[in-house]
Amino acid sequence: MIILETDRLTLREIDPSVDTEFILELLNSSGFIKYIGDRGVRTLDQSKDFIETRFRKSYADHGYGLYAVDLKAAETPIGICGFVNRDGLPDADLGFALLPQFEKQGYAFESAAAVMQYGRNVLGLGRVLAITSIDNAASGRLLEKLGFTFDGPIALPHSDEQLKLFSSAPAV
Numbered sequence: 001m002i003i004l005e006t007d008r009l010t011l012r013e014i015d016p017s018v019d020t021e022f023i024l025e026l027l028n029s030s031g032f033i034k035y036i037g038d039r040g041v042r043t044l045d046q047s048k049d050f051i052e053t054r055f056r057k058s059y060a061d062h063g064y065g066l067y068a069v070d071l072k073a074a075e076t077p078i079g080i081c082g083f084v085n086r087d088g089l090p091d092a093d094l095g096f097a098l099l100p101q102f103e104k105q106g107y108a109f110e111s112a113a114a115v116m117q118y119g120r121n122v123l124g125l126g127r128v129l130a131i132t133s134i135d136n137a138a139s140g141r142l143l144e145k146l147g148f149t150f151d152g153p154i155a156l157p158h159s160d161e162q163l164k165l166f167s168s169a170p171a172v
Contacts, residue, residue, distance in 0.1 A: 126170035
């Protein structure tokens, strides 16, 4: 199901029948593991299960989630972007990740800006949060470009890892 489109991208629900290999590759990319975390997904069966229990479950439970980001021209998945309902955060959390070969081409900003507009106008989200690892300066800069402000360090429940918390005020 297509959620939204930009000039270069289509964002759609992640589908286990077509996205299992892509999600396996993304979750095991060096940047994902370094900045987001190792999800322990190593096989196609584990990837399919991850899609069902994380992405598809979020759509059903919250009406939103992380979406596949496809290049329109090639109909190729290049990353994910959307909202997460995360334990320890009172508001939706903007998340994004791209395969390494598609970074630094403006796709993360393009997809995140469109998702934020969708979140405000369609989902009715007010304040939106975002977290990054302490050493992920690139994602912090992207969040600031989107209008987020750095609120300070945070640790989520059941974790000792210090993260950076950003917030975007509700649209007026």
